[in-house]
Amino acid sequence: MAPACAVKMENVTKRFGKVVANNAINLELREGEILSLLGENGSGKTTLMNMLSGIYFPDEGQIYIHGKPVTIASPKDAFNYGIGMIHQHFKLVDVFTATENIVLGLEGKLDLTEAGKKVKEICDKYGFDIDPNQKIYDMSVSQKQTVEIVKVLFRGADILILDEPTAVLTPQETDKLFQIMRNMKADGKSLIIITHKLHEVLDVSDRVAVLRKGEYIGDVATKDADQQSLTDMMVGHSVSLNIDRPDPVNVTPRLVLDGLTVFDELGVKRLDNVSFTVNAGEVLGVAGVAGSGQRELLESIAGLYPIASGSVTYYDPADGKTKNLVGMDPMDIRKSGIAMSFVPEDRLGMGLVGSMGMTGNMMLRSWRKGHGVFLNRKDPEDLAQRIWQELEVVTPSTSFPVRRMSGGNVQKVLVGREIAQAPAVLMTAYAVRGLDINTSYTIYNLLTEQKMKGIAVMYVGEDLDVLLELCDRIVVLCGGQVSGVVDARTADKRQIGALMTRMEGGKTDE
Amino acid sequence: MFFDFASFLPRAVMQGIPLLYGSTGEILTEKSGNLNLGIPGIMYVGGICGVVGAFFYEQAVPAAEMNGILAIGIPMVCSLLGSLLMGLLYCLLTVTLRANQNVTGLAMTTFGVGIGNFFGGSLIKLTGSEVPSIALSTTSAYFSKSLPFAAKCGWFGQIFLSYGFLAYLAILLALLASYFLKHTRPGLHLRAVGESASTADAAGINVTKYKYLATCIGSMIAGLGGLYYVMDYASGVWSNNAFGDRGWLAIALVIFTIWRPNVSVLASILFGGFYILYLYIPTGTNLAIKELYKMLPYVVTLAVLIIVSLRKKREDQPPASLGLSFFREER
């Protein structure tokens, strides 16, 4: 065994019932390197890493840490071997402060003031910006992630695993994170990062390992790889990576927002006098730092968020009549004949019912169809079958609970269903978050297809490259206000980045 | 006649103590994410096990030769063991076998009350006494011994010093539990387990161990409430079903005090007072009105419940994973 291996996994296999999530995987992480783990959705990346962090226990195989064979039976064992993992879904206690979360699981006498000081030290060393006494429920996503990272550093881990850390970060925050990762590497730590964004892979890592359908495909040094070669490796065959952007036709206003203002439960202003137009036949991008009001924007249009003032006017494509959507709930909107589809950010918490299968989830949109008191199951079942095949959803059956599918497949079910509603307005929030590149492109193309059908598409995204390539116009949000509307064909990344942070300096976070 | 507070208050305290034991135990349990609706049953078991222990000790040794330490120790150990077993049973089902907590709890209540009354009834038969109750007067005398100078201190003694040691132990335990939860590392870990077991697990906390420990210790504390009731309050007389619904009131107190054992000290006494207030209220021979007054503790609980939910404070919410079982490989 090469002594230079921080982690070596040998013939590791993990099954979930009939699903073989990892099949005889051999993976090495060298000391002092940043390794990217790449693979399509459901290829088993998270599972593999969870075996390192003690969440799962391998069915077969052996793990070596710094050359020594070890058994990692629990997260505690993992910590003892210096392994720290930042999970795809945050593992934080909402009602605790940052410090309390950070010291969780450690031993010895509890001294929160002392711990708070140490947290501050780490923050200063790596350039993090968090308040040790802030409650997690008061934090933004990126702050939460920072807490996760500090938590791992606090324990003195020298092997760090980051599972899709950038999925929820802005480009600026991502850059900051990568800088931190490089600092850590310089500190002698070994890191594994999982991300679906190939430019990030190329940017930060030394080496790339690829999984496909639970199998280990191989690894390449980053300097020898490019986006196309990595994609081919991941997918197993050659794919094209271009977004086709036809010019919009028949552009007419579909939704006009005027002076939209909303407050959250605690009375904090989330949207401030937002006005813009969503046109039929074009993809309107919405850019902004996470938490700038994107969620509130889409939810208030969809009738899920109370609107304090302003108006949302809908232009009916059939007769051109207008309707004000303010004060309507989703059912009112649908009943007034407006076909609006919405892919929310929180898939299992809002868009889908985790315990139901695909069919049950299709019914979420159609349960009211048909007169009388009884449900129609036939049509949703057909739709589920169609989406299963067309979008290549990996699931044993249409009645398999969607909660137990991988993140990417969950997203396919959701997007597939929403597009199948033949909407007049299609709103998507982070439609490709967590999706592998291949699937992402499938979705981009689907959206473009919708646009060409004369549908008004709203695309809330975080990847500026994609926004610029996919959209026709981009609305930039900053702190709940519209800081600019730009033409995606002429704008560049720096311009948008500047608009996104226009108000920064005074108040950074919501 | 005026409202005789000095005589009412000690009675309220004595009513409150079993509730305090129950609620302290249940708070610890719930902080681990286990909603144990079996507390009413566990309190019966705690009571009857103490009775069984005391009974056999009293049978074995003539009253004059009884040793104070043993007379207190044997029933206490029996009571603790009995409720420990109940706690273990609950954990086995809900933690290890991940059964539904509500259902397990309700079944435990049926079972525990059954155990209490069955063994109570059987012992009563054994004693063959003329009135069907087991009178453990000697043991009870040890349990209810109050401070010797209490009687000399007038109303002060009556209100503060007139109780058996288990009453003070209840308060002490509640305060300790409160300190434990707020200021110690295991307390922090326990709260984390109750808030989000998967987070605690990922942080290296042994979720199963914490759930077992908190639930079992909680059960044992609750069981002492049953013991206090028979040995001190009921003067060592076990009568079937006499403990009544106090276990449910203890569970109500948990929410009433928003999961704070130190608040429960006063809240239990308040509830204890409400529980018997109807006897002190001028209703005379209008027994119907008395029945309405008996509603008081429940109506007050409802009112507090509604007010707390109106306030919507994050910190006032139940432990986030209360009632959920934890399986590490669950998605």
Next chain:
Amino acid sequence: MNKKQSLFHIAKRDTLPWYKSFAIRGCAILLALVVCAVVTMLLTGENPVNIFATIFKGAFGSARKSWVTFQNLAVLLGISLAVTPAFKMRFWNIGAEGQVLIGCLATAACMICLADKLPNAVLILVSLAAALAAGALWGFLPAFFKAKWNTNETLFTLMMNYIATQLAAFFIIVWEVPKGAGKIGIINQGTEAGWLPVVGGQKYLLVILVVAVLTVFMYIYLNYSKHGYEIAVVGESQRTASYAGIKVERVIVRTMVLSGAVCGLMGLLLTAGTDHTLTTTIVGGRGFTAVMVSWMAKFNPIIMIFTSLLLVVLGRGASEISSTFGLNQSFSDILTGIILFFIIGSEFFITYQVSLRKSGKKEA
């Protein structure tokens, strides 16, 4: 090398075929009976076979006993059906006890206060309306606060039980017969005003028929109606429900009103149909037992017939045991507890697969 991982490997199963899961439950019940037998021998020295035979005899020993058993079954099943929609919605209603009792109280009120004012058929209809309304109100209150302010429903419904009990106690004293006795006795024993009619010459048949219809209704309602789907979605996630255009608050309130109303109906059946009286213990803990019945049946109304039958037979047999063997009646609570524990525990083996850990390491 430390080897501290547990000996067993636990994994979630894919869904088991129905016959396997039934086999597991069957084994659990068998095992439970064995344990009950052992416990019986240890505690009482009686031959367990005799005990079980006596339990059976107590439940089905004569035509009358069987009818009573089926009547008890119908009442327990009816209450279990009532709590089920709320449970599917993950609304932990443990207030069926109070909801039924308040239905009894409303019925009794009509029977006592209106007996000589209305013709019998009208009186029964008025009682029905009153019982449904009272039960519905008792369901509505916790649901309303849950829907509006997310007030904890377990505690709320528990408290409503006591409030119902005390209200009943209050009115029992107001209406007591004779004066000062603190009880009502049979209401309208002479005139039978407000009593539900006897169908088919069998006193208890009506109750059984009503509950049979209710069972079918509930099965269809939960599985094939739009309301049933709404309930399932709300139970899973309220945000998803509002996203799907389901009016969450309305569904919560509507479902609990339904639950409460069905409980109220059971109250009517008890007071006007079989017992013809009102006592504070007329429901007899069945509101709590119903929770277990419903859960053990996985909220399936058809399976609930069997789970409630099991518990009813045990309870009915208990009184036979106690009179035949001179055993304390609480013994049946112990047996019931043991059987419940086994059934509850057996679910684990249906959901999860346990395998012995292969000695772990070393292959390559």
Next chain:
Amino acid sequence: GTKSDDTTKADETKTDAPAETATDFKVGFIMLHDENSTYDLNFINAAKEACEKLGVEYKIITNVPEGQECYDKAAELADDGCNIIFADSFGHEDYMIQAAKEFPNVQFCHSTGTKAHTEGLSNYHNAFASIYEGRYLAGVAAGMKLNDMIANGYITEDQAKMGYVGAFTYAEVISGYTSFYLGAKSVCPSVTMDVTFTGSWYDETAEKEGANKLIANGCVLISQHADSMGAPTACETAGVPNVSYNGSTQAACPNTFIVSSRIDWAPYYEYAITAAMNGEAIDADWTGTLATGSVVLTDVNTTAAAEGTQEAIDAVKAELENGTRHVFDCSTFTVKGETLTSSKADVDTDPNYTPDTEAIVDGYFAESTFRSAPYFDLQIDGINLLDTNFGG
């Protein structure tokens, strides 16, 4: 159990009932609770005693609530071939009547009930005992104790106040505490009494707290008409003498228990079963007395009782038995300051509780003469129903 005693005591009725008839004669009992309730244990013991003495087969069903189940059980017993069925709780009455109508060939006997004399069923009967005489005797013991305390200077004559924990404001309870009070008054003229009601026949907490409240109000001796150990143990804790009911509480209350009265139901059971066996009519209303052995007192606890208590009880008992003394002798009490010369009692149950029967006979209130269950419900002077004028 068919073990037939040779019954040397030669009961008043024929003992020559052939053994064969005895064996296929079956008796059923319906009890509200089981042996774990004071109230029911008293009945259960009597049932066993009577049946074993008569050598008849019997079946006791316990824990039968006061509801439809009582009818069901009665019917099941009748199905099982019981020739006579007894129920022990007041609330069972309506259901027993229901069953009596359905099974005319079976005798139904109900203890403590009130409706037999008006219901007109030949197979439905009520029974009670003149327990007020027992209470009166217990009251004598209480009065002796009070006198003792006055003599010792522990209290003054004015402070001779007793407390009474009652269940309901029902005639049986009123009759009970009044006779107790009159018994005490017959030896300690200055005695007064506070009464509090719990609203339940069995509620340990309410009874205990009721007793505590009475003690706090200055009552120096407590008695109760409620079934739990709440009041006696409260007395033991507080060191206040207690006169108990339904059995001796001496084991739990060695220092404060004085004496207890109770009804022995065995004589009635023997009477009714024998009558049924012989095909003779059973009285619609049967009242047991000191003479029939239905009203009994436990041994006096000499630790707590005043000296000479047993003798005093015996003397008064003799007077009651030979009719020279009546418990409710109108010359011994006043109502609103006046001596009673006439009082109508509500003997026949009717919806409006109209008093229907003149109860004052020969200068005393004739309790339990017109029906077996008590109907004395007057509020006499010297007894203060607590809380009625609270704050006033």
